[in-house]
Amino acid sequence: MEELNVPVKTHKMTMSGRKTCTLSGVKDVLSFDLHEVLLETEQGMLLIKGEDLHVSRLTLEKGEVDVDGRLDSFAYSDAPQSGQQKAASLLTRLFR
Numbered sequence: 001m002e003e004l005n006v007p008v009k010t011h012k013m014t015m016s017g018r019k020t021c022t023l024s025g026v027k028d029v030l031s032f033d034l035h036e037v038l039l040e041t042e043q044g045m046l047l048i049k050g051e052d053l054h055v056s057r058l059t060l061e062k063g064e065v066d067v068d069g070r071l072d073s074f075a076y077s078d079a080p081q082s083g084q085q086k087a088a089s090l091l092t093r094l095f096r
Contacts, residue, residue, distance in 0.1 A: 010024065010025050010042065011023070011024065011025030011026075011041045011042040011043040012024045012025060013074070015071065018070065018071045018072075019068065019069070019070065019071065020066065020067070020068050021048070021066070021067045021068075021071055022064070022065075022066050023039065023041070023046075023064065023065045023066075023067070024062075024063055024064050025041050025042035025043065025063050026039050026040070026041050026042075026060070026063045026064065026065045027039075027040040027041060027042065027060075027063065028040040028060065029055060029058060029060075029065065030045075032053065032055050033053070034051070034052055034053055034069075035049065035050065035051065035053065036048065036049050036053070037053055037055060037067055039065065042063075043076065044076050044077050044078040045076065045077040045078075046074060046075070046076055046077075047073075047074070047075045047076075047077075048067055048071065048073070048074055049072050049073045049074075049075075050069050050070045050071045050072040050073070051069060051070040051072070052069040052070060053067060053068070053069035053070075053071075054067070054068045054069055055067055056068045
């Protein structure tokens with residue numbers, strides 16, 4: 001069996017003044033509202049919490065997302081997830 005050389009996208013986060021955040025290596029946006037954004041990244045699940053959060057730019061082909069608002073916290077989980085049902089499971093585990 002032949003191995004395919006598939007390039008691995010790197011995950012990078014750049015934050016400016018707790019007001020804007022640019023992320024790369026994003027596979028999917030699972031959910032978002034004014035208080036939370038749940039992303040699936042190359043490095044695991046990422047939960048962003050804050051106030052007045054907005055996904056201002058989303059380019060999944062490039063794996064890039066910009067989030068604006070008051071950014072309060074970032075929490076990673078290594079659990080592989082896909083879909084809304086598993087996203088709810090992750091949130092349950094994070095807030096036990």
